[in-house]
């Protein structure tokens with residue numbers, strides 16, 4: 106596989122990001138949701154991973170004072186299991202470390218074993234189940250890790 110690069114998401118990337126979103130999520134975000142994150146949310150950072158300039162994945166995370174939240178991370182199905190998601194998440198962790206963030210939290214669907222495995226591999230612990238968290242009534246697993254590198 107060609108090597109990938111990571112950079113900040115720009116509005117030009119949106120069509121490709123929406124395609125990935127639709128392929129990856131039960132309840133995908135709309136374009137307006139991402140635009141709001143990009144332009145109107147001072148806490149949000151959005152990064153994309155590209156291969157030969159093509160967007161193959163992205164992450165959206167918030168840093169609010171000493172805590173961070175992963176809101177969305179997705180890799181195009183044709184490029185999954187090639188460590189691109191891990192590279193995006195490591196970039197988030199590095200940024201959090203540089204900004205002296207204390208911990209990173211997230212919610213993931215209880216049925217998303219791939220996602221839970223992914224986060225567990227990166228040191229996130231399952232803290233609690235949030236019942237009926239999603240609009241279809243599905244529970245969320247609330248996960249957290251400290252920000253120490255290699256943690």
Ligand SMILES: CC(C)(COP(=O)(O)OP(=O)(O)OC[C@H]1O[C@@H](n2cnc3c(N)ncnc32)[C@H](O)[C@@H]1OP(=O)(O)O)[C@@H](O)C(=O)NCCC(=O)NCCS
Nearest residue numbers: 129178179180185186187188189190191219220222223226
């Ligand atoms: C979760 C996701 C972002 C992982 O990205 P990725 O680039 O495919 O993951 P990586 O190649 O970096 O994998 C890292 C680890 O995650 C776990 N993992 C990834 N894909 C997996 C799968 N299909 N089954 C089980 N575990 C998996 C493994 O522990 C893997 O390590 P390994 O390959 O050494 O076994 C990607 O599968 C995805 O976009 N899924 C759909 C969207 C989603 O569920 N996002 C997370 C919730 S917001």
